[in-house]
Amino acid sequence: MPPIVDIHTHVYTPAYLDMLRSRKKVPYVHDPADQNADSRLIILSSDDSASIPADQRGRPVDSSYSDINVKLAFMRRHGITTSVISLANPWLDFLDADEAQSWTERINNDLEETCARVNSSSTKAQAEGNGGAKTLYAFGALPLSAPSPSIVSNEITRLKTLPHMRGIIMGTSGLGAGLDDPALDPIWSSLEETQTLLFLHPHYGLPDEAFGGAEATQRYGHVLPLALGFPLETTIAVTRMLLSGVFDRFPKIKILLAHSGGTLPFLAGRIESCIAHERHFVANGGTTQGPVRSVWDVLKTNIYLDAVVYGEAGLKAAIHAAGGHDRLLFGTDHPFFPPLDEKEDSEWLSVSTNFSAIEKTLSPDQEAVRAVLGGNAVRILNLN
Ligand code: URA
Numbered sequence: 001m002p003p004i005v006d007i008h009t010h011v012y013t014p015a016y017l018d019m020l021r022s023r024k025k026v027p028y029v030h031d032p033a034d035q036n037a038d039s040r041l042i043i044l045s046s047d048d049s050a051s052i053p054a055d056q057r058g059r060p061v062d063s064s065y066s067d068i069n070v071k072l073a074f075m076r077r078h079g080i081t082t083s084v085i086s087l088a089n090p091w092l093d094f095l096d097a098d099e100a101q102s103w104t105e106r107i108n109n110d111l112e113e114t115c116a117r118v119n120s121s122s123t124k125a126q127a128e129g130n131g132g133a134k135t136l137y138a139f140g141a142l143p144l145s146a147p148s149p150s151i152v153s154n155e156i157t158r159l160k161t162l163p164h165m166r167g168i169i170m171g172t173s174g175l176g177a178g179l180d181d182p183a184l185d186p187i188w189s190s191l192e193e194t195q196t197l198l199f200l201h202p203h204y205g206l207p208d209e210a211f212g213g214a215e216a217t218q219r220y221g222h223v224l225p226l227a228l229g230f231p232l233e234t235t236i237a238v239t240r241m242l243l244s245g246v247f248d249r250f251p252k253i254k255i256l257l258a259h260s261g262g263t264l265p266f267l268a269g270r271i272e273s274c275i276a277h278e279r280h281f282v283a284n285g286g287t288t289q290g291p292v293r294s295v296w297d298v299l300k301t302n303i304y305l306d307a308v309v310y311g312e313a314g315l316k317a318a319i320h321a322a323g324g325h326d327r328l329l330f331g332t333d334h335p336f337f338p339p340l341d342e343k344e345d346s347e348w349l350s351v352s353t354n355f356s357a358i359e360k361t362l363s364p365d366q367e368a369v370r371a372v373l374g375g376n377a378v379r380i381l382n383l384n
Pocket residue numbers: 010043088089226333336337
């Protein structure tokens with residue numbers, strides 16, 4: 001059986017969820033007084049409104065967010081052989097400086113230990129002929145609020161010594177000033193030097209004003225922040241990296257973009273054209289150094305894209321921008337987007353939509369389908 005590898009699949013480790021339970025401001029977990037009601041996960045700033053009763057804020061959070069056995073059951077249900085698990089947003093961005101390092105090490109060690117434990121019991125089950133072995137790897141988190149970038153670089157180096165780590169996951173805020181912040185250079189340098197893959201994932205979206213204000217945003221639940229805010233946030237973050245010359249200074253950096261790059265593949269031509277027409281840039285007679293490498297070159301050499309875009313148009317743009325299907329990797333975004341009818345033991349619509357978009361986009365080339373579903377991840381992330 002060819003491998004099916006899910007490279008976009010999250011967990012909140014039990015220790016992390018306990019920490020959220022102890023907080024009263026975003027991000028936090030609210031436990032309703034009614035013991036039969038679901039706890040609520042309040043991570044988006046638009047969720048945390050006094051006008052919404054606490055028991056209805058955010059989204060329900062059940063064991064699928066933290067119990068690895070529930071993820072393994074989800075993998076079995078969808079034929080997924082291997083998952084590269086990552087802490088979900090907002091990671092450790094919000095921690096005070098003095099606790100960032102110890103929390104990061106704790107979370108990363110927990111992820112590593114989970115992978116080791118699951119894989120060794122899988123190997124045993126297979127040796128006993130019980131088949132269906134599931135394998136886990138992980139992307140680690142970074143202590144981005146730590147007092148010095150060297151603490152972040154040290155964690156990047158330390159992660160290389162943990163056998164199941166295959167990269168790191170990070171949001172778009174960087175050290176607090178976005179990804180075009182020159183203070184990030186030591187971190188880009190560590191990632192490049194260690195050839196650590198960065199999984200860049202959105203969390204902060206766009207300001208509510210972009211959607212007509214807080215009340216208008218809340219009127220439609222999470223549709224505007226998740227469908228539009230997230231992908232635009234990713235697009236803006238990578239474009240700022242490009243414009244500030246990160247890919248010129250660190251030409252060997254490797255970045256996996258969530259949600260097929262947000263809207264980057266679709267907008268790459270427009271971005272390139274605006275750069276070519278920008279009078280500020282040295283290349284066009286101005287005084288500001290613009291990017292030297294083209295967005296198309298970066299897309300084909302530095303960027304990998306997940307296939308979590310739920311449609312053929314997005315996948316076609318991703319494949320075209322990346323110069324083929326071999327930089328595209330299947331993902332699910334589990335445990336987000338569960339079925340609303342609570343029949344969690346049936347196939348998830350969010351997963352089947354992505355499976356069918358991949359199949360329809362690439363068929364009849366079954367080799368290409370297999371590559372996107374797993375072969376590319378095995379090669380790029382060096383999985384067994
Ligand atoms: N919603 C989130 O907050 N994060 C995800 O990764 C997906 C949906």
